[in-house]
Amino acid sequence: MRLMPKDLEKLLREPLLHFLLVGSAIFAVDRLVSKRGGEDPELIVISEGRIAALAEGFARNWQRPPTSEELEGLIRDRVREEVYCREALALGLDQEDPVIRHRLRQKMEFITNDVAALAEPTDAELSAYLDAHPDVFRVQPQFSFAHVYLNLERHGENLERDAAQLLAQLKQAGAHVDVPTLGDPFLLEHEFQAVPLAEVGKLFGETFATALGHCPRGQWQGPVESGYGAHLVLVHELTEGRIPVLGEVRDAVRREWANAHRLDANEKLYQELLKRYSVIIERPQPVEGQKKLAARR
Amino acid sequence: MTILARSPRVGLRLPLLVLVIPALLLSVPCRASTQDEIKRAFDADDGVVGEQTAVHSAADDEARKRFSPFAGKKYPPRVYFGDTHNHTSNSGDAFMAGNRLTPEQAYRFARGEELMSTTGVPAKLSRPLDFLVVSDHAEGLGVMFQVYDGNPAFASDPTLARWSKAMKAGGQEATATMRELVSAQAQGKLPAPVTDPKVVGPIMKSVWQQYTATAEGFNEPGRFTAMIGFEWTSVPGGNNLHRNVLFRDGKEKADQVLPFSAWQSEDPEKLWEWMAQYEQKTGGKLLAIPHNGNLSNGRMFELVDFAGNPLTRDYAERRARFEVLQEVMQTKGNSETHPTLSPNDEFADFGIAGWEYGNLTLEDKPETPEMRPTMYLRGGLLQGLLQEQKYGANPFKFGFIGGTDVHNSLTAVEEDNYYGKHIDQEPSPGRWATEAKKGFGFTRYNWQYEAAGYAAVWATENTREALWDAMKRKEVYATSGTRMTVRFFGGWNFSGADARGRHVADAGYQKGVPMGSDLPKPAAGAKAPSFLVAAMKDPLGGNLDRIQIVKGWVGKDGKPNEAIYDVVWGDAAQRKPDRDGKLPPVGDTVDVASASWTNTIGDPELAGAWTDPDFDPSLRAFYYARVIEIPTPRWTAYDALRFDVKMAPEVPMKHQERAWASPIWFTPAK
Numbered sequence: 005m006r007l008m009p010k011d012l013e014k015l016l017r018e019p020l021l022h023f024l025l026v027g028s029a030i031f032a033v034d035r036l037v038s039k040r041g042g043e044d045p046e047l048i049v050i051s052e053g054r055i056a057a058l059a060e061g062f063a064r065n066w067q068r069p070p071t072s073e074e075l076e077g078l079i080r081d082r083v084r085e086e087v088y089c090r091e092a093l094a095l096g097l098d099q100e101d102p103v104i105r106h107r108l109r110q111k112m113e114f115i116t117n118d119v120a121a122l123a124e125p126t127d128a129e130l131s132a133y134l135d136a137h138p139d140v141f142r143v144q145p146q147f148s149f150a151h152v153y154l155n156l157e158r159h160g161e162n163l164e165r166d167a168a169q170l171l172a173q174l175k176q177a178g179a180h181v182d183v184p185t186l187g188d189p190f191l192l193e194h195e196f197q198a199v200p201l202a203e204v205g206k207l208f209g210e211t212f213a214t215a216l217g218h219c220p221r222g223q224w225q226g227p228v229e230s231g232y233g234a235h236l237v238l239v240h241e242l243t244e245g246r247i248p249v250l251g252e253v254r255d256a257v258r259r260e261w262a263n264a265h266r267l268d269a270n271e272k273l274y275q276e277l278l279k280r281y282s283v284i285i286e287r288p289q290p291v292e293g294q295k296k297l298a299a300r301r
Numbered sequence: 302m303t304i305l306a307r308s309p310r311v312g313l314r315l316p317l318l319v320l321v322i323p324a325l326l327l328s329v330p331c332r333a334s335t336q337d338e339i340k341r342a343f344d345a346d347d348g349v350v351g352e353q354t355a356v357h358s359a360a361d362d363e364a365r366k367r368f369s370p371f372a373g374k375k376y377p378p379r380v381y382f383g384d385t386h387n388h389t390s391n392s393g394d395a396f397m398a399g400n401r402l403t404p405e406q407a408y409r410f411a412r413g414e415e416l417m418s419t420t421g422v423p424a425k426l427s428r429p430l431d432f433l434v435v436s437d438h439a440e441g442l443g444v445m446f447q448v449y450d451g452n453p454a455f456a457s458d459p460t461l462a463r464w465s466k467a468m469k470a471g472g473q474e475a476t477a478t479m480r481e482l483v484s485a486q487a488q489g490k491l492p493a494p495v496t497d498p499k500v501v502g503p504i505m506k507s508v509w510q511q512y513t514a515t516a517e518g519f520n521e522p523g524r525f526t527a528m529i530g531f532e533w534t535s536v537p538g539g540n541n542l543h544r545n546v547l548f549r550d551g552k553e554k555a556d557q558v559l560p561f562s563a564w565q566s567e568d569p570e571k572l573w574e575w576m577a578q579y580e581q582k583t584g585g586k587l588l589a590i591p592h593n594g595n596l597s598n599g600r601m602f603e604l605v606d607f608a609g610n611p612l613t614r615d616y617a618e619r620r621a622r623f624e625v626l627q628e629v630m631q632t633k634g635n636s637e638t639h640p641t642l643s644p645n646d647e648f649a650d651f652g653i654a655g656w657e658y659g660n661l662t663l664e665d666k667p668e669t670p671e672m673r674p675t676m677y678l679r680g681g682l683l684q685g686l687l688q689e690q691k692y693g694a695n696p697f698k699f700g701f702i703g704g705t706d707v708h709n710s711l712t713a714v715e716e717d718n719y720y721g722k723h724i725d726q727e728p729s730p731g732r733w734a735t736e737a738k739k740g741f742g743f744t745r746y747n748w749q750y751e752a753a754g755y756a757a758v759w760a761t762e763n764t765r766e767a768l769w770d771a772m773k774r775k776e777v778y779a780t781s782g783t784r785m786t787v788r789f790f791g792g793w794n795f796s797g798a799d800a801r802g803r804h805v806a807d808a809g810y811q812k813g814v815p816m817g818s819d820l821p822k823p824a825a826g827a828k829a830p831s832f833l834v835a836a837m838k839d840p841l842g843g844n845l846d847r848i849q850i851v852k853g854w855v856g857k858d859g860k861p862n863e864a865i866y867d868v869v870w871g872d873a874a875q876r877k878p879d880r881d882g883k884l885p886p887v888g889d890t891v892d893v894a895s896a897s898w899t900n901t902i903g904d905p906e907l908a909g910a911w912t913d914p915d916f917d918p919s920l921r922a923f924y925y926a927r928v929i930e931i932p933t934p935r936w937t938a939y940d941a942l943r944f945d946v947k948m949a950p951e952v953p954m955k956h957q958e959r960a961w962a963s964p965i966w967f968t969p970a971k
Contacts, residue, residue: 061559065561103393106390189835191805231841
């Protein structure tokens, strides 16, 4: 039996339900972990279900079921853990422990995340998200280009002359050039196919990537400066950047939409919970030095 | 925080010709020129290159066919940079230190997005990384908890159906249900489906599965790889035996297990056992990367197993199968070697200060010289040769990789953009002076942490599978945080012409084997192995000082030896080795006050071939390449400038960044 999607959608928009789900789950988790309280504070019961869970946990870690001896060890350890946990709680050792507090907060957030994750976005929602954030999904301009590298160290003051000379040769020869045999040795490729702008920037530096964008197509140009030295470049093809349609970037849009949805759900829950509290913050008056530092920042 | 100064990047000695100006072109006489003229113009150093320079208009079809020398090539054309060692708030210690950023934020940052660090400093990389392994500590990560999330498996149970209805109703009814649930759990009387592992198993949510889901979301083959991994944090007595475990696989396989933690066992053999079982069960693949041998008090390459028994052939084989790489350098220093082990290595003191007092926690025992042969990587490789001689298998046959070990989710180890390892090391005026750890009368300070390092991987494409496969075959190198390109090949007939040619990689793969391999059988008539090595600067980094080859071998007397050779260096025209064969330093252009340097010394690109002058075919040996940059400012110099602070005189302000290419081994014929 499945919950109808419509019902589910309604449920998800119900903040109270969120809260209750969260509340019940957190208690459940807490009980599973520490089992404190109960009927008799001095009674420790390791139930059949618990034993099965211990065995299951072992199997997940070791990829085989525990031997009876190992299972006995797990049970003994569980009892020991239970005793320590109860004593620690009685002593208030869980208070102001940053790890425990983080864990609890994380559990709360995971639960909201789970609830948020139940919502499957419609195409309309995804399209709307894409329309609202076009730059996030923009397909970058892509370059197909060849280049000839000029090592500044080798050419020194003659670089300009040498570059101009080689450029003239390249222009004359047109497409019939064995590019990698020209110029100076270079450890990356000499020919690049459909490389996105950011990738060009990563490989050659921003200056080069920007300059490439201004190069007319089909003609040897240069020298263009990179982080390595100078290059003569031939842009074969430049595919302009554009806003994609949903079908091309559905996974990415879904990821970003889910992320936004999750943050939103977390924030809403937090605001809902926060309403139930009065918060007083007793700030100390800032001393002179701190003021100065704050101003500098 | 604002960036006050940027370093001059490339000392480009050419007028502003960023873009060609047509007028300028027209002014260049367009005269016909022979091929020889072109060659003379662009082979400034010699006329030896035997390649055809083809500028002509005939034989069109033929030229087009072989237009791209890389088309149809199987070998990796491009190197990918990333971090195999990033901790997020899912790591207990990272959280305790204050990290509040999740794996998702770690991925976003590595992909180049700007975000806010935990301490409120906006952070963005100079350039995106190609891949990231979020490797949170297994210990405490796999603590399971169950969440009631409306799974249909529960709806068939009458009690659960009732609870579900009550929760929908809300108010008192729901609260009562909550109590009932709590009570049932406390007494172990939960409805059957909730306690049935077969039902609960698949819906158990853990940090692990949340993490693998996040990794899946950010893994974009071809653009950015989110490789799944975790850290097994074995640290007996404070001696660092940590290993990162990397999955070749996606969520589907990774979710079939929970990370193996040191709480289960601190014995590396147990970890390998677990890895073998995973592979058998899922058909997936794993490898492990140990790190910080420098903090292991001699235990990283100890010559006994965890229980103290002598090693065996079986141990050696299993270790070599899974532990194919070692981290050379990261924020917690350099593990390559130590000046007392390598007194003739003038570059051995890099990343040592502050990390040679003792182990990770500065507990148990202080570090002594006797521990060092079995804790640094060069020593480990040597011990490996010795063990192989003894047992017929080499337990320490590993390549080099870099990682950061950052615990603030930010792989931000660029010197001018360093966010520290822990939260208390995020940018602030006083971060350099903070005491990190005390022990044995020593203090380790934050300024001794290094902005390092990167993993550089020669993969055929940017995917989990291709990157993992490259790691497995050790075709990787480590850097101290620079993104220089390094090629290294071993064979029997490399010559200077291969280094001067335009296709170093072509020659390398055709005539030899790449970094991380075993030398093939000697070619007929070959007397000694030869190596082809080439490097190109980081486009945003310093020029190159030199390329060295480090050789390690076991002598006839059964003793380990090492030697370091300068193969090729920058400014070669005016920089010659002295009578003792020592190369003079490259120089230093760093201006500490402005945290800047100029690339007016060194070379942007170096390539050379080297033949072992003292080769003995009866002795086991390894060779690895080390590429050294010219001096550049250290992160402390940028801090001093930006925060206008004066640091203690012992704080280093500049250094020579470097890369280490994985070794190539020679094994004598039987």
